[in-house]
Amino acid sequence: MSISQDFAEHLASGYTTIARCWALTRADGTQLGFTDHDQDIAFDGVTFRADTGLTARAVQQTTGLSLDNSEALGALSDMAVTEADIEAGRYDGATVEAWLVNWAEPDQRLKQFRGRIGEITRAGGAFRAELVGLSEVLNTPQGRVYQRPCTAVLGDGDCRVDLSDPTFSVVGTVEATIERKLLTVAGLAGYDGGWFTRGRLTVTSGAAAGIVGIVKADKKDASRHIVELWESLRAEIAVGDTVRLDAGCDKRVATCRDKFSNIRNFRGFPDVPGDNKLLTIPLRTARDTGSGAK
Numbered sequence: 001m002s003i004s005q006d007f008a009e010h011l012a013s014g015y016t017t018i019a020r021c022w023a024l025t026r027a028d029g030t031q032l033g034f035t036d037h038d039q040d041i042a043f044d045g046v047t048f049r050a051d052t053g054l055t056a057r058a059v060q061q062t063t064g065l066s067l068d069n070s071e072a073l074g075a076l077s078d079m080a081v082t083e084a085d086i087e088a089g090r091y092d093g094a095t096v097e098a099w100l101v102n103w104a105e106p107d108q109r110l111k112q113f114r115g116r117i118g119e120i121t122r123a124g125g126a127f128r129a130e131l132v133g134l135s136e137v138l139n140t141p142q143g144r145v146y147q148r149p150c151t152a153v154l155g156d157g158d159c160r161v162d163l164s165d166p167t168f169s170v171v172g173t174v175e176a177t178i179e180r181k182l183l184t185v186a187g188l189a190g191y192d193g194g195w196f197t198r199g200r201l202t203v204t205s206g207a208a209a210g211i212v213g214i215v216k217a218d219k220k221d222a223s224r225h226i227v228e229l230w231e232s233l234r235a236e237i238a239v240g241d242t243v244r245l246d247a248g249c250d251k252r253v254a255t256c257r258d259k260f261s262n263i264r265n266f267r268g269f270p271d272v273p274g275d276n277k278l279l280t281i282p283l284r285t286a287r288d289t290g291s292g293a294k
Contacts, residue, residue, distance in 0.1 A: 007108040017104040021048040024117070026094045028210055032080065035101075043106040049080070086127060088211055088235035091117055096131055149251035150268040154199075160265050168247040168260070171204060174239055175224065180208075180232040185225050185243060193220030199248035201227060206241035208233055215248060 003011075010016060019037035023046050026032075033048035035041050041048045085091060098113035118130035145151055152158035155168075163169045172187035183201075196218040203211045213229040220226075227245070237243075249255060253270045257263040 003110045004108060006105075007102060007110060010102055010105075010108055017102055019101050019103040021099045021101050021109075023048070023097045024091075024094050025096075026090055027092075028090065030090075034080070035103075037103050039103070041101060041103050041106055043101075043109070051080075081127060083122060083127075084207075084235065086120055086122060088208065090210070091120060091129070093117065098131075144267075146269050146272055148268055148270050148272060150249075150253075150256060150266055151251075152265070152267040154246065154249045154260075158265065158267050159262065161260050161262055163246055169244060171242055171244050172225070174237060174241045174243060176239065177237055180235075180237055181229050183227045183229070183237070183243070184221075185227055185245070186223065188220075188225045188245070189223040191220075191225070193225070194218055195247055196225070196227065196245045197248040198250055200246045201229065202244045202246075203233065203235075203237060204242045204244050206236075206238055208235035208237045208241065211235050211237075215245070218248070 011018075019035050019041060021033065021035045021037075021041055023044075024032045024034070031046060033046040035048035035050050037048075037050050040050050081091070094117045096113070096115055096117060097111060099109045099111050102108035113131065113133070115131055115133040115136070118132040118136075120127055120129045122128075150159075155161050155163040161168060170188055170191065172185040174183055175186050176184040194217075196215050199215045199218075201213045201215055203209055203213075211233050213231065213233050215227055216230045217228040218225055225245075247259070249260070251268065253263065253266055253268060256266045
């Protein structure tokens, strides 16, 4: 990252007016600015607020593919980062940019870090957020896995099922909830019980808007569905809130063919020989598929 001549001269002068600034952008588009200076600083359309209590450790930067990393420390505040938002996962994977700034001349600045938020921990009314650099994504496994079930995610670029089709998604209204995990949803009369099992529930209104849960079980009761999630939602959901339910997929070839009519985009390998193939003995009188069945 290059540094301007004016800023370089300011740093070399020995008498500096330096502050650190961080811009944080959540997945929902919300952008927050923080600074360790005692007054707000503004540039690039972002106001970096001084009253958030946020600080950061020095950024560690290395050559090669080693991870750049740092930590942001701060107090939980209703005006900045709230405990409810952290618990709801609204900061998970948020992008972060950090600058060294001449607060007297904000045009003189150096971007020191660009990455995202990793693990966040909370204790005693404060939070600690790990910052991981762009090279962290290089640790992600690449390539396809040879397995019988489909490896695509329903509706993604590999699967190509259109989830805007009313056959595969619907918006309903919450009529009852138990521990943010068991929901009674109205407005799903046209769908069979089990249609949404292993599908996705997305809250579309209320305090939990944007939160996603995975459906463990879906039972029909008259015109309502009783939806059980694998884990409790990470924010409060109330009667009257709306939710979107996407059809469930168990990744089997028969489901892809019969439920979604999408067999041409199936991304599994249903004919790969199973482990039993390693233990079988060739026979002249029977056909061996390797699946254990003759």
